[in-house]
Amino acid sequence: MAEQFLHRAGVRPVFKQVRCETVLYRVLGDPDRDRRRPGLRSRGIFRASVVRALQLGGYGGPTRMRLLIVADIHGNRAALEAIREPFDACVCVGDLVDYGPEPAPCVEWVRQNAAYCVRGNHDHGAAQNVEIPGSGGFRYLTSVTRPHAVASLTPDQRRFLADLPTSRMFTLGGKRFLIVHATPRDPMDEYAPAEENFWRPRLAGLKVDYLLVGHTHQPYKLQVDDTLIVNPGSVGLSRDGDPRAAYAIIDGDDVQFKRVEYPIDETIQAVEAVTTDATARQMLTDVFRTGGMPTRWMRNGTNGNGTH
Numbered sequence: 367m368a369e370q371f372l373h374r375a376g377v378r379p380v381f382k383q384v385r386c387e388t389v390l391y392r393v394l395g396d397p398d399r400d401r402r403r404p405g406l407r408s409r410g411i412f413r414a415s416v417v418r419a420l421q422l423g424g425y426g427g428p429t430r431m432r433l434l435i436v437a438d439i440h441g442n443r444a445a446l447e448a449i450r451e452p453f454d455a456c457v458c459v460g461d462l463v464d465y466g467p468e469p470a471p472c473v474e475w476v477r478q479n480a481a482y483c484v485r486g487n488h489d490h491g492a493a494q495n496v497e498i499p500g501s502g503g504f505r506y507l508t509s510v511t512r513p514h515a516v517a518s519l520t521p522d523q524r525r526f527l528a529d530l531p532t533s534r535m536f537t538l539g540g541k542r543f544l545i546v547h548a549t550p551r552d553p554m555d556e557y558a559p560a561e562e563n564f565w566r567p568r569l570a571g572l573k574v575d576y577l578l579v580g581h582t583h584q585p586y587k588l589q590v591d592d593t594l595i596v597n598p599g600s601v602g603l604s605r606d607g608d609p610r611a612a613y614a615i616i617d618g619d620d621v622q623f624k625r626v627e628y629p630i631d632e633t634i635q636a637v638e639a640v641t642t643d644a645t646a647r648q649m650l651t652d653v654f655r656t657g658g659m660p661t662r663w664m665r666n667g668t669n670g671n672g673t674h
C-alpha cells in the first residue's frame with residue numbers, strides 16, 4: 367500500500383523504506399486527525415508535504431539542496447507569484463496573511479509548496495480573529511486589514527494557520543535547521559536586529575547550522591558561533607526601502623539574497639477593491655510603492671512596529 371502510494375506520488379526509494387512506512391502510517395492512519403480535519407483535501411496536502419520532506423533529504427536523501435526561503439508574504443499574491451526559482455524544497459518562515467489583499471491564494475501556495483512552515487504573529491492573529499487596536503502605522507493597517515483576512519480565508523485555511531507550529535527543527539541536505547518567525551525566545555513577536563550580542567544568548571543550547579527567521583522584513587545574515595542566522599526579508603511588504611519582493615536561496619553552503627520586481631499596480635488594484643477604509647488604502651499604496659512606511663503616516667514618531 368505504501369509503495370503504491372509513493373509510486374503514484376512520484377517518490378522514488380531514496381530513503382529507508384521502514385522510515386517511510388512509519389510516517390505514512392502516522393499520517394494516514396490517525397483517526398483523531400481525520401476527525402479534526404474532515405475532507406480528503408487537507409489530508410492530501412499534509413500527506414504531500416510529508417512525502418515532499420521525505421523526498422528532499424530529511425531521511426537520507428540528496429546531500430546538496432537548493433532551498434527557497436520565503437517570509438512575510440502578507441497576502442501579496444502578485445509578489446509571491448513573481449518568484450520563479452527552481453528549488454528542491456521551500457521553507458516558509460511565517461506571516462502569510464494581513465495587510466495584503468489576497469491572503470487565501472498565499473495560504474494555498476504555502477500549503478502546496480512549503481515543506482516546512484511556522485506560524486507568524488499575523489497568522490496567529492488571523493487564525494484566532496484577534497482584534498488589534500491601533501491608530502498609526504502598521505498597527506493601524508493590521509486593525510483595518512485583519513477583518514478582510516479573516517473573512518476571505520476558509521475555515522480550513524484558518525485551521526491550517528492555527529495548526530502551524532511556532533518553531534520547527536529539521537535536517538535538509540545534511541544541515542540542521544531551526545525555523546522560527548521571530549526568535550527562539552519569543553517565537554512570534556520579538557523584533558530581532560542583526561546584532562551578535564542580541565542573538566548569542568538566544569542561541570544558547572541550540573546546535574543548528576542555520577536559524578531561519580523573518581518578522582523584521584529586513585534581509586540579513588549573521589554568523590554567531592556555529593550558527594548562521596538568515597532572514598530573507600519580506601516577499602509581500604518590504605520595509606527596507608526596496609519595494610521588490612525579497613527572498614533567499616540557500617544552495618549548499620551558499621546563501622543568496624534576491625529581489626524580484628512584481629506588478630505592484632495589480633496588488634494596489636486588489637487593495638482598492640477590498641479595502642473600504644480610504645486612509646488604509648492610501649497607506650498601503652504608499653508602502654507597496656516605496657517599500658516602507660512614509661513618515662507622514664507615522665504617529666508619535668513610530669511606525670507601529672509592535673505588531674509587525
Ligand SMILES: [Fe+2]
Nearest residue numbers: 438461581674
Ligand atoms: Fe510580518
